[in-house]
Amino acid sequence: MIELMNQLNFAFPYIIRAMALLSVVALGALFSERSGVVNIALEGIMIMGAFAGAWTMIIVMNNFAIPRQWNAFIGLSVGAVTGLIFSLFHAFAAIHMKSNQIISATALNFFAPAFAIFTARAVTGDRALNVRLDYSIRNIPILSDIPILGPWFFTNAYLSTFIAVFIFIVAYIVLYKTPFGLRLRSCGENPHAADSLGVNIYKIRYAGVMISGALAGLGGVMFVLSFSTRFDGAVAGFGFLSLAVLISGQWKPIRLILIAFLFALFRVVSEIPDELIGIRNLNLPQEIWRMLPFIATLVILAITSKGSAAPRAVGEPFDAGKR
C-alpha cells in the first residue's frame, strides 16, 4: 500500500504536467474551431511560442536578478503574445482572404521550425536554446503537506500548471456564460444566422484564432519549462496531439479535460509499466503500452462519435452572399 502510494506520488505530477499542456493547447483550438476556423497550425504556433519564450527567459536570466518564477511568468507571457501574433497570419489568410484553412495552417507548421532554428542559429550560433534552470516549485508551504493532494498537485509543481487551471475556469465562463461566448459558438454553427442578427463574424473569428494562438504559444513555453528545459526547434508533436484531444473531447471543455487526462495518463504509464506495482507482473512488451493511448482514443471515438459535435460551419470561409 505504501509502495502504491509512492508510485502514485511519483507518477501524478508527470500526468498533471502533460495534461495541463494538452488541455491548454486544445482549449485554445476549441475557441478557434467553435468560431468556425480549423487551426491545425497549433504545432507551428507552439514552436514559435516556445522559441520566443525560451529566448526571453535566457536573456532575462542573464541580465536581471529576478526570482525564477517571475522569469517563468515573463517567458510564458512572451510565448503567449508571440503565439497570438503568429496566429494572425493564419487568421488573415483563413478569414480575410477566405483561403483554404488547412493549407495556410500547414504553411505555418512548415515555417515555424525553420524560422526558429534559423534565427536561433543566427543570434546564438546554436540551434538549441538552453534554459538550463529547473523551474519546478519543489514545495509550497502548507499546501504541500495536505495528504494525497499535496504530493500530487503541490510538490514538484510548475507555475504553468496553476496558470492552466486558471485559464480553464476563465475559458469555461467566457464560452458558456458571456454574450461573447454565445456569439463565438453561433459563428461556428451557423454564421449566416449570426450575421443576420448583427454579429460581426470576422471580428469573432479573428478573436477565436487569436485566443488559440495565445494559448498554443503559452503551451509551447510550458513544454520547454516542464519537459525539456531547452528549446530545440520542436515540441514533440504536442500540437497535433492536442488536436486529437480536442476532437476526441467533442469540442467541449469538460470532456476535453478528461481526454487530456487519459492521454497524459497513458503517456506516463506506458513509460513506466515495469515500475508500477500490479502492472509489472503482466509482463507485456513495452510496445503494447506505447500503443495504449492511441487504442484508447480509437475506442473512445468509436463510442462517442455517434453524437459527434463538430461545429457545423467549421472549415468554411464565411461568405455573406451565400445563404
Place this chain on the structure above:
Amino acid sequence: MKKVLFFSMLFLSLFIVAACGGRTYELAMVTDVGDIDDESFNQGTWEGIVEYAEANNISHRYYQPQGESKEDYLDAIDLAVTRGAKVVVTPGFMFEEAIYEAQSRYPDVKFILLDGAPHAGDWVPSIASNTASIFYAEHESGFLAGYAAVMEGMTSLGFFGGVPVPPVVRFGVGFIAGAYYAANELGVELDFGPGNYEYRYSFAPDDTHRVRAAAWYARGVEVIFSAAGGVGSNVMAAAQAADAWMIGVDVDQGGLNDHVLTSAMKALGTSVQQVLDQYYAGNFPGGVSQTLTAAEDGVALPMESSRFTNFTQADYDAIHGLLADKTINVPAGYDDLVAFFTEHGLGDLPFEATDVLPAD
C-alpha cells in the same frame, strides 16, 4: 498588379537558382540524421572541419540530405561534388551503402567515412583507394565512463541507448565492462542489471524519455549514461530535477547542464583533421579501415569539464594508460563481454545477450 507580382517572383527564383551556381567548396560534409549543431555526432565532426578549414583557408560547406535513405544521401553527395568538393566527409554508418556507390562514381573525389566501412548492402567491406574508413573504439569510451562513475563512488547505474546500432551497442557493452571492472577493484556491489539497461529506439528528445529517466532516478539510480543523441537533454532535465547525475556522449556535453558528470567522447573532430592533414600532405589513408582507440587518443573523457570529486586526473591517466597499452582489452560485443568477466574474475554477468543486443 498580379502580373507584376508573378514576374517578380519568377525573377526572384531565377536569381536564387543562378546564385547557387557560383562558388565552389573544396571540403564538404554531408550530415547524418540531425543537424550540424546536434551537440553530438554531426557537430563534433563539423567543428573539426571548420577549425581545420579556417586555419588553412580552405572553402568548406555542409549539405543536409533530404531524407535518410541511400538515395537521399547520394543526392547530397552528388550536389557536394557538383559544387566542387574534393573531400567529402560523411559521419555515420548509415552512409556505408551510399559511399560504396559514390566511391566508384567519383574516383577523383576522396571520401572520409566515420563510424563505418562502405559495402554493397551485404556487410562485406569494400573500401576503394579514395575512401578512408574510420571507426572509433566506443567500447573503450564507455568503459572509461563506467569505470569513472563507479570509482567516483556510484553503485547504482543506468544506461539509455538510442537505436541499437553498432556504435551505441559498443558504448553500452564498454560501460558494463568498465563499471564492473571498477566495482571489482573497489570490492563493492553494483546495482546495474537488465532493468537499468535500455534502448529508447530514438535519438530525438521527447517528454517520455524524461518520465522514464525520472522513474529510474526515483528508485535510486545515481547516474544514467545516455548514448542516445538528443534524448540526452531529457535525461539532463530529469537528473536536474532529481538532483542526480547523467553522462553525456560523443562530444563534451559538460557545458549543457550542471548535472552532466562527464562525457564519453569520441575524438571526431581531431580524427577528421588528421586525415585531412594526410590528404593535403599527399598520403591519403585510402583503401583501409582504421579504428581509433585510447592509444591514438580516439576516445577520452573530458577531465577539465567533468564534475568528479573522488575520481582524480591521476586515476584517469592510470586507467587510460592501461587501455592504451592494451593491458585491458575492452570487450566490444556480448561474447567478448562474457569472456572479459571470466578473465578478470568479475563474477556472474547479470546481462543476457538479448539485453545487450536486442533481436529486431
